[in-house]
Amino acid sequence: MYDFKFQRPGGLAAALEAFQQADDGQFLAGGQTVIPVMKQRLAMPSDLIDLGALDELKGITVAGGIVSIGSMTTHAEVAASEDIRQAIPALADLASGIGDPHVRNRGTLGGSIANNDPAADYPAAVVALSATVHTDRRQISGDDFFTGMFETALEDGELITKVDFPVAEAAAYEKFENTASRYALVAVMVCRRAESVRVTVIGAGPCVFRVPEMEKALEAEFTSDALKDIAVSYPDLNTDLHASAYYRAHLIGVLTARAVKKAS
Ligand SMILES: Cc1cc2nc3c(=O)[nH]c(=O)nc-3n(C[C@H](O)[C@H](O)[C@H](O)COP(=O)(O)OP(=O)(O)OC[C@H]3O[C@@H](n4cnc5c(N)ncnc54)[C@H](O)[C@@H]3O)c2cc1C
Structure with missing residues (x-):
């Protein structure tokens, strides 16, 4: 670690003011990312502004x-x-x-x-x-x-x-986790509303994304069968030591079908 100023403001206005006054401020919530990142010196804020006393949040x-x-x-x-x-x-x-x-x-x-x-x-x-x-x-x-x-x-x-x-008409979340870190290798949320269905994926790309082809099929028929002919394209998905892009694409299909069953 290195020297930094720790602040624990008592209200929202004071927290925002502390950030404004800091050379390089950073908000602190539960510290689950901030603290390890600071330990590794990947971030070196001048002021750590703890939000823990802000009951309004x-x-x-x-x-x-x-x-x-x-x-x-x-x-x-x-x-x-x-x-x-x-x-x-x-x-x-x-x-x-x-x-x-x-x-x-x-x-x-x-x-x-x-x-x-x-x-x-x-x-x-x-x-x-x-x-x-x-x-x-x-x-x-x-x-x-x-x-x-x-x-x-x-x-x-x-x-x-x-x-x-x-609140949704129906929704379900299916996660295939890395058993060591507990983070998702891939996870899918399916949400059904009267006029639309959304399918979102995390863990498989750089950022959360939707799968429009699956959404369209599920809007026509909200069953796991509706997904059986849809193959997720994988060239842009993540490949790392835990799983290949191809495997992640396969998981998206499996997890979406499970989420649809759960939401039904
Ligand atoms: C071992 C381990 C396993 C984990 N497994 C999972 C998992 O399976 N799934 C998962 O989703 N997550 C996982 N996490 C992440 C964890 O759930 C936390 O949500 C994440 O680390 C952020 O932590 P935090 O809320 O304590 O925020 P902090 O670490 O305090 O802050 C994180 C960032 O958000 C900013 N910030 C915080 N609050 C606000 C705010 N109100 N407004 C603006 N900016 C803000 C901070 O300035 C900082 O940049 C894991 C973390 C660890 C250490």
Whole structure:
């Protein structure tokens, strides 16, 4: 580690002000990415601005068909929420499969989507469920939020306050995890609404993406059979020591079929 200034503001305005005043500030949520990255000196912020005392960023409400989750809400809280289990069970299911108990008790929704790891689970839900990301200065459609590998639409110093997830007719999440890291090799969320179906994939490319061919087939017939003649094109998918692009493409088909069965 190296010297840096640790700040723990008591409110949103003070946190934003601290960022403005810092030479090179960084927000700290649960530290599950920030701390290891700082240990490796891949990031060396002058000021670490801990959001832990900002109660306005914590909590879950369900009202008017919207599940609203504060950015500092932990994965464990989402997984355990009876309100979310009732409204969008797939979301609680997704959160319950993130990492291990330590990661789930420290990691947050805001930190996860701000970081936008290619294998992070939440981006699949934000896009599949047509969520809206609220920040201190605007609302960003989930479709526009994730812009590339570890890249988002957030501007410098922009702070995520909450994410709104509209309740779906049906949704399901299927994850094929790397048993060592618990990150997804590939995971798929399927979301069905009266007028449309969305299929989102994480772990297989640089960033969350949709599979329009599958969505179209499922809009015509919401059964796993509707997918049987669709082969996912794989040349642009990730190949690494864990899995080839071809294998990941195969997994997308298998997991989408399972998610459709689960959502049915
Ligand atoms: C061993 C291990 C296994 C994991 N497995 C999984 C997994 O299976 N699936 C998965 O999805 N994730 C996994 N993770 C990631 C984890 O779930 C966290 O979500 C992720 O590391 C971010 O951590 P955090 O919320 O503590 O944010 P931090 O590490 O504190 O912050 C991450 C980034 O987000 C920024 N940030 C934080 N909050 C905000 C905000 N409100 N507004 C704007 N910017 C903000 C920070 O400045 C920083 O750049 C794993 C992590 C570890 C260490």
